[in-house]
Amino acid sequence: MAKRRLRAPTISSGPRREFFVHLQRLVLDHGDLPTKELGRLSGYSHQAIYKALVGPAMPSWELTERLTRALGEEQAVEQTRPLWKAGVIDERGLAAAPASVAPAAPAPADATALEQPATPTQRAESSRGRPTRLDLARAAKATEQSVFSLFAVEAPPSQTHFGADPRFQARRALADEIWNHFRGAGANPDAFAAKSARTHLSRWMAATAIPDTHQLVLFAYELQLDALERNELLALRSAAANERSWDDEIQRRGTSA
Known part of the structure; x- marks a missing residue:
């Protein structure tokens, strides 16, 4: 290549x-x-x-x-x-504001604001220069304010569950790629707007669950992956789903025998 x-x-x-x-x-x-x-x-x-x-x-x-x-x-x-x-x-x-410019008054605190997922409008505003929650998570990670246990783990979580078992090769490849993207972004699962990522990300990275196509597209969108990276993830997902279907079929045949 x-x-x-x-x-x-x-x-x-x-x-x-x-x-x-x-x-x-x-x-x-x-x-x-x-x-x-x-x-x-x-x-x-x-x-x-x-x-x-x-x-x-x-x-x-x-x-x-x-x-x-x-x-x-x-x-x-x-x-x-x-x-x-x-x-x-x-x-x-x-960056420090010029001395002649008075600091803006702080906005009223909203204790629930950070608890709510970002709306499509809020995500669109990011393209005009306003940071998304993932942008803030990356900045927090950069200054070592955000700590998530996976960052201290050198091996992908999927190896803990399946090791080198060849029956799970495609599922492990997908899980490891998701883990690589997530680790590289420096984010916490709670920073995602999509509920599927906040709820299931740890299972995707451990290869104990496979995201559906829509969930994976949302994951790629929030991490700002380019078209090549998104398509690589979707191809890995297709292979993982086929592997799981074949594994299920083998188990059904073994049960009925």
């Missing part, structure tokens, strides 16, 4: 663009390795590495540090840290 070509950073200007340009130049200066190889060296999926290099969402510092260390440059880590911090500040709107 041909190497997937990196596109230019999706941010047109500002600290985030400077960060993404810096990372891409760092990769170029060290052999222009493909994202799959960079993922293998840093312990992340190639999709997570690709997004870390092109944006628009800032990656976590954990991913950024592992990627720069994988390139063998301690000096690069120190050069990257202030650029990453400036990018996160820009993404979260934390």
